[in-house]
Amino acid sequence: MQLTLESDYAIRIISVIAEGWNDPSESEAAASVRMDAKSISDISGVPLRFSLKILRKLVAGGLVRSYKGTRGGYELAKAPNQISVLDVVEITEGKIHINRCISKDFVCTRPAEGPCKFKKCFDDISAEIRNSMRNITFDRFIE
């Protein structure tokens, strides 16, 4: 019942990129400062190579935009207040469900027939966890 270290890293990474966010003013559009992976790694403390791997997931998940080539790098694809801890965790780990019953390819060994009597409770708890995480957005970590 722990987040993986990868999720932990992903949260740090989003948080680091979010530091460069400027809210839109009347004169200018909203903008995320572009950062390259090396800087992200240095500031977050996540090993460079592993950062790159995680960043790819975050790009695929639609939280981050990437740009190749010289002057390339990463930007947030959304405002920090539109990105939740849940978004990040589920991109790295898949959808949260505390129990295995739900997982694909899981064969329950309970010999009893009929639906598992624990399933509903587990589902409820999973939903509560997801709600808690959905309420935490990255604007609150900007310093």
Added chain:
Amino acid sequence: MQLTLESDYAIRIISVIAEGWNDPSESEAAASVRMDAKSISDISGVPLRFSLKILRKLVAGGLVRSYKGTRGGYELAKAPNQISVLDVVEITEGKIHINRCISKDFVCTRPAEGPCKFKKCFDDISAEIRNSMRNITFDRFIE
């Protein structure tokens, strides 16, 4: 972010033993029917050898009482409504805290000085999860 299969098993096991529970009446004291590991394993679908291992943890955790020798076996040490899913999970997995910062021997690689800015959120979520699980007691699974 999943319970281990061991926790899942432990929940089943407690539930199986709880089936034999009789609430105290005026004439009789409360009583849990004594069951041997083989029966528990058969009914729960948890491999015998692994059941024994889990049962030892549950005994050590104070949820179950064991008796050696012929006619030995296992009983609940408390009424089902006094045993929560949280109790069982924390006996098998240790205290729930979703993030590693708190774990013994974890060295955070965040280069920033000062307390981790994510810690409080994680602590809050962990507390919510624990509350959810504490509210689910085994009386509700008795059929």
Added chain:
DNA sequence: TTTAAATATACCATATCGGTAGATTTTTTG
């Protein structure tokens, strides 16, 4: 005294996790 149970301890195989490496593609810039 025999038998049926739990206990202690130790071991093992596999999957997942955390992390790394090399070759390739894309883009900017000189």
Added chain:
DNA sequence: CAAAAAATCTACCGATATGGTATATTTAAA
């Protein structure tokens, strides 16, 4: 156009935790 700097793709690797098993021992009832 060429070179450099960035991301991407694919693949691999080692350690650890997890799920599971085996053996020998202890305890208690019949």
